[in-house]
Amino acid sequence: MPVTVTTDWLREYAPNELSPEALAERLASLGLAVDEIEDLGGGAARLTLDVTANRGDCWSVLGIARELAAKLGVALAKPELSFRESGPPVDESFSVAVEDPKGCPRYTARLVRGVRLGPSPDWMQRRLSAVGIRPISNVVDVTNYVMCEMGHPLHAFDASLLRGRRVVVRRARRGERLALIDGSSKELSPEDIVIADAEAPVALAGVMGGSGTEIRDSTRDVLLESACFDPVSIRRTSRRHGISTESSVRFEHGVDPAGVELASRRAARLLAECAGGEVAPGVVDSNPSAWTPREIRLRHARIARLLGCEVPREEAARILAALGLELLHEEADAATWRVPSWRQDLSVEADLIEEIARIRGYDNLRGEATMRVFPVTPNPVFEARRRARDLLTGLGYTEICGVSFFSAEKAAFWCANGSGDSPIASAAAWPRGPQPPQAYRLRNPVRSREDTLRTSLIPSLLAAKLANQNRGRRRVRLFEAAPVCVTWKDEPDERLALLDDGAEGEDESPETLLRRAKGAVELLVERLAGHREVGFGPVEATRLAGLVLAYQVSAAGEVIGMAGLLDESAAKAWDVLTRPAVLELDLAALARLGGRVPQMRPLPDYPAIVRDVALVVDEGTTWAEVRSAAAEAAGRWCRPDEIGFLSVYRGRPVPEGRKSVAFRVIYRADDRTLTDEDVRPIHEEYVRSLCARLHAELRK
């Protein structure tokens, strides 16, 4: 539950010229986060603050003003408490008996005679309204005003209605009921603390007063209760009866037992001022377990030990004094402080150091951090390799650690082999390298023929494939992620390569093998770099040794690798019995693409209508052409970006030289569920127009 205060009320106790925004910023630096600033006109504003659970003292204007005054270094003003007393003393008229001192550590009662009920003064009504409390009458408003100002909930009884001139604080008896001022009637539990008169309960202590004794127009004498109740009991009672009030939340957070009497005096003064009452001399004060102030010894060196930076001794003392702590005695290197009654949260030395740091401002603690922290710096290539391994092993590829040395002839494989003056650099932008192709050669090889260092991982994959083939594994799915050493630059070239024969026992078409390799690239690019589109652009096959079909792989506008199908002569040269798809990527380029964070696309609110289309087209018509035509022809409700490939079919009844391409089209409206009738004419027109564009027939 947030606490609301107004800036002008705060200013009354902590003088300042700050704007509401500046004030909010200072409060936030103290740990009192301001959730909302609302302009009230005239330079004043209402602040809604989030008070942490340990700070019951900040549920009041005065508590917050105390923090602010300490922060700003100004003197905290004191509320006006004086009044004149007259008539017979209160203890001749009323007696108080606290039967449950644990539930009620302190209870005071004061008597104000001869009040005249009426509205409270405008200034009081304005302030109460501004913090969300409805003005009722001068007597009730005074109690609420003091609660907001000092944090002590008070209750005013019509003294004439208290039977036996007696107030008893006790636990409720089984079967007792109480009608409350909100009009409800509660059956009380023996755990509830109640205020009773000589006969029956008249208020649910700390939570709400009873209607039988509430202030009314005829009220003349007011018995003013200011007390302190056990927070746990109040919390349970509030929960049990489902009543949470400005009063109960304050008691739950703990009110200052020593401030009880001051609040009573403040209210008495205001009653005299606003309701014309005469305050009876004295106060009935039941304070059985008088609070003993806590003393804490603060060693000055501990401040720097805990915070890491020095705080001058005078400043530390000023801060603690401003928060209401009292210096008891000083030693050379320490001081003993008495904690004020409203700060029960301060119990050990570290609490005092926190206060010093807090008031000084965490941002004002400066110096060199001494703890050695060694953040592990990410290594993008190492990480990319790792993520590629996760993905590719999941896709069924097994990793190899390939050998590095080959014969010159085999190492030459997969090297761009155009002549020196050909424009190969632009035609096949990858792998980049000098012409004629070159590699490192061992001067002292272990086996004389294997003297050339690989410039590609493909030879290693083929060697591993061959080794496995010799052990009866005809089809393999392998990859390697490693650097290769190229002669033309000092850094290694980071590569990721894979070889795909398809699964053992399944004869897959070259197109399927290539599509599978492409699928692996698409997933790599999507997972590692967050991009979706991968291109397989044609390269002149002659430019790459050993590949019957070669493609340049690109993503996000950058060429990142090459892919293709092993040609017959290469298969023969390597003694391999299948013609796998092979692929090699520049892993560093892939890692560089990285970093695009996937962005959510909202899920559709309405279901789609799905139409599958199969068009018979010329063999030469590519899927890319079909897709772009299908996207361009898209009519109303049709989602061009959701056109999905289904299959290609060749063979009867599709004539020779033609193929059937099937794909899926989605129709969806943003505002309603489409019907077949909505879509039918649009789809028919769509298919007609597509057939015309692609010189196709619809396959029946």
Added chain:
Amino acid sequence: MAELTHEDAQFLEQARREFGTARTAEEVESLRVKYLGRRQGLVQARFDSLRSARAEERRRLGASANALKEAVEQELAAAQARVGRGGRSSERPIDATLPGLRPGTGRRHVLVRTLERLVDVAATLGFSVAEGPEVETEEYNFDALNIPSEHPSHDSFDTFYLDVASLDGGSLPEAARPGVRRLLRSHTSPVQVREMRKRTGWRRDWRRADLKDAPPLRVVAPGRVYRPDAVDARHYHTFHQIEGLAVDRDITFLDLKHTLHLFMKGLLGEGVSVRFRPSFFPFTEPSAEMDVSCPFCGESGRCAVCHGSGWIELLGCGMVHPRVLEAGGYDPERVVGFAFGMGIERLAMARHGIDDIRLFCDAERGNLLGFLEQF
């Protein structure tokens, strides 16, 4: 359950007997039809007979019939559970002992698995990953590491030296030949110097006064190294190492011991012990070999890994030689460092009981799926 009429109770008695003696799914099915068939079933007949009952009786009889139906259904379910379903539906019995279906998942290479694990444990101790090139110069592989070329210590690092050759048989222009002699690194230690220079901003023209005391450094460098060894089950010309380096103002030999012990605990388990023996490396001073208590011994007699000694020689380490710090751009008067290096093959072999180093990378014996798929 409502009370059964005498007649219904007898009826149920009979149904129980018959269901209880049914032995096959077919028998159970025919009993189901007999009793609970929707049209001709005997239970349905009891409901049909209600129509002719007197109105005041109907309520009692109906409750009894409902209870009867429920009881017969329970008998049916019990009988079906006993003989197994089969006749009635297409559901066949399930053989849960059949092997699980596993989409063909590939594996990491066992060396990579070991390497990544080393890197992960090192990361918990604040060490980042650095990698250096496999093609090195003599400066990084030897000179900067305090290994002078005409020195006996050089001999223990047999090295592959490199030329640049054309791949299509043609000759190369002179410009293609590198100015300095290239070699394949024989250990990962060159990365030490490369990383130090990267951090200090080292330049060739630095004098003593230019040397730095910061920034502190903690890296591990895994990677492939080469030595022209004769190949057998324990030796291969291509293998992998991981190098570790820490440089800071207040590092001591005790930090080295403590850090490596933590590293080994992370790698091999809390219970592992380590011991340090004096040794010699040109690039550390003092130098040490570290042994770990053999975690592979178990209860059985002679351990194949430690040969019964209880200790495994695992890595070489030491305090970075002042000349090496200087080569990296650090002032050896103001900073200290420690370094360690170990073979990854050796650890993988010990850990997984692998007895032939050629199974890892060799062109003929290595990278066999039958081997790789075991890890």
